[in-house]
Amino acid sequence: MGCCKAAALAAVLGVVAASGLAQNVGVRPSAGSIAQTQEAQAEPVHRWAVPNVEFLESGGVSAGGEVFATVEDYVQSDIFREHGMRCPVNPTEQDLLLADAMLRSPSDCSASFTSIEPEYDPANGAMLRIPVVVHVIQRTNGQGFIPESRVRSQIDILNEDFLAIPGTNGAPGAFAGIEFFLATEDPAGNPTTGITYSTNNTWYNDGGSYWNSLAWDPNRYMNIYTNSASGNLGYVPFLPQTNPSGIGLNSDRVVVLDSSFGRNAPIANYDLGRTATHEVGHYLGLYHTFNGGCGGGNCYTSGARVCDTNAESSPFFGCSGGRTTCGSPDPIDNYMDYSYDICMNKFTPEQVNRMRCTLFNYRQNLYQIAVTGPCSPADATTDGEANGEPDGAVTLSDFSFYLTLWSASDAAADITTTGVCAPVAGGGDGVDLSDFACYLAVWSDGCP
Numbered sequence: 106m107g108c109c110k111a112a113a114l115a116a117v118l119g120v121v122a123a124s125g126l127a128q129n130v131g132v133r134p135s136a137g138s139i140a141q142t143q144e145a146q147a148e149p150v151h152r153w154a155v156p157n158v159e160f161l162e163s164g165g166v167s168a169g170g171e172v173f174a175t176v177e178d179y180v181q182s183d184i185f186r187e188h189g190m191r192c193p194v195n196p197t198e199q200d201l202l203l204a205d206a207m208l209r210s211p212s213d214c215s216a217s218f219t220s221i222e223p224e225y226d227p228a229n230g231a232m233l234r235i236p237v238v239v240h241v242i243q244r245t246n247g248q249g250f251i252p253e254s255r256v257r258s259q260i261d262i263l264n265e266d267f268l269a270i271p272g273t274n275g276a277p278g279a280f281a282g283i284e285f286f287l288a289t290e291d292p293a294g295n296p297t298t299g300i301t302y303s304t305n306n307t308w309y310n311d312g313g314s315y316w317n318s319l320a321w322d323p324n325r326y327m328n329i330y331t332n333s334a335s336g337n338l339g340y341v342p343f344l345p346q347t348n349p350s351g352i353g354l355n356s357d358r359v360v361v362l363d364s365s366f367g368r369n370a371p372i373a374n375y376d377l378g379r380t381a382t383h384e385v386g387h388y389l390g391l392y393h394t395f396n397g398g399c400g401g402g403n404c405y406t407s408g409a410r411v412c413d414t415n416a417e418s419s420p421f422f423g424c425s426g427g428r429t430t431c432g433s434p435d436p437i438d439n440y441m442d443y444s445y446d447i448c449m450n451k452f453t454p455e456q457v458n459r460m461r462c463t464l465f466n467y468r469q470n471l472y473q474i475a476v477t478g479p480c481s482p483a484d485a486t487t488d489g490e491a492n493g494e495p496d497g498a499v500t501l502s503d504f505s506f507y508l509t510l511w512s513a514s515d516a517a518a519d520i521t522t523t524g525v526c527a528p529v530a531g532g533g534d535g536v537d538l539s540d541f542a543c544y545l546a547v548w549s550d551g552c553p
């Protein structure tokens with residue numbers, strides 16, 4: 106405990122731990138900032154006309170009146186490329202402006218702009234851990250089955266890419282401080298592998314609103330489904346910013362083509378798990394690198410809404426470099442392009458900033474703050490059951506409870522006005538989870 110504030114917080118937390126109280130005060134500081142005015146949409150926004158795609162019993166694919174013998178033939182076809190089937194998450198500029206016009210109060214990472222802030226820098230906060238459930242959907246003939254080992258490899262890849270783990274394919278990227286793990290408790294609190302298996306031919310072809318049968322509380326779990334993905338490599342139905350009222354609904358999900366899921370997946374060029382990395386990028390608020398083409402003017406309010414990815418006039422397929430479609434090298438190594446898996450290997454620092462901002466502002470109940478090492482008494486294990494959280498997790502509701510005690514016992518401890526984390530909080534903007542993330546980082550730094 107290096108500093109007085111940490112010591113004071115320790116005292117407060119000690120009170121809670123000693124009392125063994127189980128309470129959830131239910132404070133959600135930023136909930137009011139999320140617009141509730143838009144209808145939830147279950148289908149992704151396509152910019153291009155979409156061919157009617159059906160995965161056939163034979164293992165082939167029917168698309169736009171053509172039949173391809175294999176899924177791999179299909180994903181290498183002109184139809185696949187020309188219709189944006191790599192990933193159809195391409196809202197128009199009008200969509201983005203409309204979404205922001207309906208916001209009651211803006212965030213730093215809205216649909217139409219990004220404001221890079223130090224409070225979203227992973228260097229100033231704790232590791233954010235996201236529980237994942239993977240729903241594997243297969244046909245009655247077995248197509249779509251993914252062994253547990255390959256599901257687990259996909260989670261490993263997400264972590265390699267989001268944590269830029271040295272020695273892995275994701276090493277060149279920016280460290281996001283966002284970690285994924287297969288859920289160890291289901292919504293009822295029972296032990297689980299975090300993987301479900303279903304057999305349904307309609308669901309395999311991405312029909313039948315399977316999410317209403319399969320979803321685990323999308324506010325608290327990232328739900329990934331594998332199936333035909335409607336002929337895309339993957340998609341999310343919306344970005345949190347473009348459809349805030351859809352957040353937490355059963356349809357709030359990530360969908361990935363089964364044959365592009367996990368390490369050494371079956372189809373060439375999309376076999377290293379980067380489809381999921383790309384789609385989770387959308388799920389956390391990122392746009393394609395080619396969004397808005399070359400953009401114009403302010404790179405925080407046009408194009409991909411970050412300034413450290415070069416603009417690009419159109420999606421890039423493949424690996425060979427050298428394109429300069431907007432006067433600078435195209436960012437074909439970025440996870441948010443359409444490049445082959447082996448060639449995409451980075452998120453940029455500003456993309457990371459926007460993703461952490463999205464978690465803090467749009468998905469507050471999704472993540473847990475990692476607590477490890479000798480400071481584990483800060484861990485809110487005592488109310489784990491009350492909140493339905495896995496033991497060992499510190500979540501917003503835990504901190505809300507602590508804050509109540511904290512404020513009652515020592516008004517001067519208000520972290521909006523004093524303390525080492527005050528500059529991060531921005532002053533007067535209330536106490537939110539990012540404040541506590543900062544506190545937790547300070548707390549951990551003080552550990553022996």
Ligand SMILES: [Zn+2]
Pocket residue numbers: 191192193194383384387393
């Ligand atoms: Zn995409």
